[in-house]
Amino acid sequence: LHLGIPPFKERGAVTDEYLQAFKELWTSDDPAFDGTYCRFSNIDFLPKPAQKPHPPIWVGGESRRAMRRTARLGNGWYPIGSNPQFPMGAPEQLKAGLERLRAFCEAEGRDPAEIDIIYRSHAMDLTNDRPAGERPPFVGMADDLAADIRQYEAMGVTHLIVDFLRTGNDLDACLRKMEHFSTQVWPRV
Numbered sequence: 001l002h003l004g005i006p007p008f009k010e011r012g013a014v015t016d017e018y019l020q021a022f023k024e025l026w027t028s029d030d031p032a033f034d035g036t037y038c039r040f041s042n043i044d045f046l047p048k049p050a051q052k053p054h055p056p057i058w059v060g061g062e063s064r065r066a067m068r069r070t071a072r073l074g075n076g077w078y079p080i081g082s083n084p085q086f087p088m089g090a091p092e093q094l095k096a097g098l099e100r101l102r103a104f105c106e107a108e109g110r111d112p113a114e115i116d117i118i119y120r121s122h123a124m125d126l127t128n129d130r131p132a133g134e135r136p137p138f139v140g141m142a143d144d145l146a147a148d149i150r151q152y153e154a155m156g157v158t159h160l161i162v163d164f165l166r167t168g169n170d171l172d173a174c175l176r177k178m179e180h181f182s183t184q185v186w187p188r189v
Helices: 008-027 064-073 092-108 142-155 171-188
Strands: 056-058 075-079 116-121 159-162
Touching: 008 064, 056 064, 056 171, 064 075, 092 142, 142 159, 142 171
Parallel strands: 056 075, 075 116, 116 159
Antiparallel strands: none
């Protein structure tokens, strides 16, 4: 039974084609596309996006295919960081991922500097004490967290997403963390 949904194993090819189709819709006055999974012509697509030439496309993932997709079609790379094959939690791990992305960009004839780098901190734990042992990124005192942000920015991170709810769904605790971040960490960055 086929309900118009491509097979799961073809999801990468489908994603690539849909991104190409959307770019055509967003940028052409007379959009036409003839792909394997998507076809259209003689249509109007309005309104056009305010962003030119189109809204930024952030591609998530650390696999070879995701990185190649970023180099070919993306405006930003968003490593999820929870893939055990490609962990991105430590600065050295992200740096290795950025080197892989750079190679894919060069193979596609793109300047890696054209690609925004989005990093999501799964925890932003502001403490009054330094943790014992090796301190993980984004855990520690305000100066530590500010130094982490500067380090990731120096590596090329252009957008930092801070997940304040990662440690629980307590709204009051989340708001306190946000307040601490905005008053104690961000001014030090």
